[in-house]
Amino acid sequence: MKKSNLIIGLFLAFAACAPKEDVAGGAKLGSQAAVLLQKDGNKTADFASPIAVSAQATDEGTQKTVASYQVQLFKENNTNLVATVALDETQVAKYNALYGTQYTLLPEKYLSYSKVLNIKAGNVLSEEGTAKLNISSELKDNTPYMFALRLNSVSGAVITPNTQLLMVTFEKIKGQIKNTLAVTRDEYLKIDNGTSDASDIGDTFTMEGLINVQKFRGPDDRGEAGISTFMGTEGKALMRFGDNGVDPDHMQANGQDIGVKFKLNQWYHIALVIDNGKTTAYVNGKKVSEFNKSGALGEFFVGRSYSGGRGIVARFSELRLWKTARTAAQIKDAMYEVSPRDGGLFAYWKMNEVKNNKIPDVSGNGRDLIMQGQSKKAGRQNIKLHDEDKGVKINEE
Structure with a gap:
């Protein structure tokens, strides 16, 4: 016609x-x-x-x-x-x-x-x-x-x-979750700048974001070592749930269990600060663990570490990388949002917008996220946002 x-x-x-x-x-x-x-x-x-x-x-x-x-x-x-x-x-x-x-x-x-x-x-x-x-x-x-x-x-x-x-x-x-990105264990996100690399962030930095885990590993669903990965770089600085010797609902941050039992279908803000050979972990704005260990970033992923058997079933919002050590007050006061124009940002993925099948880096630093399949057979995925969490706040108790 x-x-x-x-x-x-x-x-x-x-x-x-x-x-x-x-x-x-x-x-x-x-x-x-x-x-x-x-x-x-x-x-x-x-x-x-x-x-x-x-x-x-x-x-x-x-x-x-x-x-x-x-x-x-x-x-x-x-x-x-x-x-x-x-x-x-x-x-x-x-x-x-x-x-x-x-x-x-x-x-x-x-x-x-x-x-x-x-x-x-x-x-x-x-x-x-x-x-x-x-x-x-x-x-x-x-x-x-x-x-x-x-x-x-x-x-x-x-x-x-x-x-x-x-x-x-x-x-x-202001002060609430809007759109979110949901992933399964078959999917993960990587920085889409040709190398997936974040090594130039230096040895003082902060990783933080909002996460709602839909399913932890279990006895009949071990995957690889019972691991469900949040984000970071394997062998350098990583946030993940479970491992050999770590319960599937506990977070291992930069190689150490931070001692918090997480619940399913509940939003948490998690931050990891690495500065001057020291690692500090925060959950919902409260410091929960501090220990002596340095760290770095390299090949940076969300929902993947080492191999395709360590994915996660979760929803994400407000993921950020900082090239500075965020203070306890800064973390507490800005769990839901920060200014994209803050000069300390290395990358900022709000998870409320998709452009050309990418999650934009709203910091303006050009480190957009692209979704991939955990296996070559799965291939590249289409990014879809969800709004079922609109208006939800984290439980800060």
């Missing part, structure tokens, strides 16, 4: 079921028509399917692109056309009433967006528009906001029903 015929079919289908209030001018068969597209995935704008965006409280003072959009015609136009887009403050209340939600209308003063989109003669797509949000300290933490962009008009065209509203939700997250 030709592209133009496909768009005509979609246009007729939308027109057949659209409420009258969404029809601009009333379309006639064969006339020019337009729809608003959500640029990500080229999806038609849909009132029922908002774009969900979040930011951390540490992002305050920055600007974030929260939506990209275009106007699409159902056939090529012979002249230059102009489309206009505007905020529609009435739609948030309608959405809340229809779906039983409690979104707060995002004030316009925090938004900047493309209000005019030009469509050049001979094209079916307009130039791209963007909506950007200023992450202000005035926006309430952990409060779901919403705004709506409406395709108001397109010169020389009618707007196809039910395709003119782009809904966007936003939340500034």
